Amino acid sequence: MADQPVSAPLLLASGTANRPLAEEIASTLEISLADVTVRRFADGEIFVRLNQNARGRDVFIVQPTPPPADNLMELLLLIDAAKRASAARITAIVPYYGYARQDRKDQPRVAIGGKLVANLLTAAGTDKLLGMDFHTHQIQGFFDIPVDHLYAAPVLTGYFRSLELDNPVVVAPDVGAAKMARGFARRMDATFAIIDKRRPSPNVAEVMQVVGEVDGRPCIIVDDMIDTAGTLESVVNALTDRGAAEVYAAATHAIFSGPAVERLSRAPVKEVVVTNTLHLPPEKRFAKLRVLSIAELLARAIRYTHSNESVSQLFD
Secondary structure, X not given: OOOOOOOOOEEEEEOOOOXXXXXXXXXXXXXXXXXXXXXXXXXXXXXXXXXXXXXXXXXXXXXXXOOOOHHHHHHHXXXXXXXXXXXXXXXXXXXXXXXXXXXXXXXXXOOOHHHHHHXXXXXXXXXXXXXXXXXXXXXXXXXXXXXXXXXXXXXHHHXXXXXXXXXXXXXXXXXXXXXXXXXHHHHHOOEEEEEEEEOOOOOOOOEEEEEOOOOOOEEEXXXXXXXXXHHHHXXXXXXXXXXXXXXXXXXXXXXXXXXXXXXXXXXXXXXXXXXXXXXOOHHHOOOOEEEEOXXXXXXXXXXXXXXXXXXXXXXX
């Protein structure tokens, strides 16, 4: 079904996890968001309903899936509602894919949450998934349906190029972020550095080494997400101690759990640059935070998908 041409007008719906982003996407596409009812019964159970015709239409549902699990359940119910309304094709737009960090069995008797969520989305009736900056690329292989994996790098690098930094260094905070940081550095025509973290023994503070030249130069720390910001705070301090002229932090997903806002507010970082894949309430915002929009990028991906064009042009 996903490979068949769809000629009916597209229908853009949204859950409640990040409605401002969905509204911005709709504005960019010059269409209206679908009329959707999402409410809860007295016991907290979620009820959803599409309040307009979806028969034969190309339905796109925007919903990131951060905790609580209600966000995921809401997406599954919206997909099921569209399927039962005889939609021609259903594409889940998941700017932030929750449970992606549970992507392998690295301990005895643990679940692989990333695969389980993929199974749930497929079983619900998703024909195609469009995500952004998965925590690991192998998440794409968890799906038996087409997946378009987009990157926020064009948005982030465009902003940093506008700052016209003098001889910047892009820094990977750990080995896992190295590939993303290298691509970031290539787009900016900048040099690359990486943080080598070691824990000499249990319950002993990490010893951090910077592999690369950062003295006297502006540094941009790049990662896919900022959660509690513990590692990021340590990396900022390490770069500052080694003479970095100024330090910026860039990430696609601003989770900001627990003490993250406090840590980032006190860290010697000039600016923390994130995207709006997740909705940030006022209590998670602070003076040094800058939020860039990915709405135009997602709107173009939706337009290309609806017209059965390649989305690879978004990577240029």
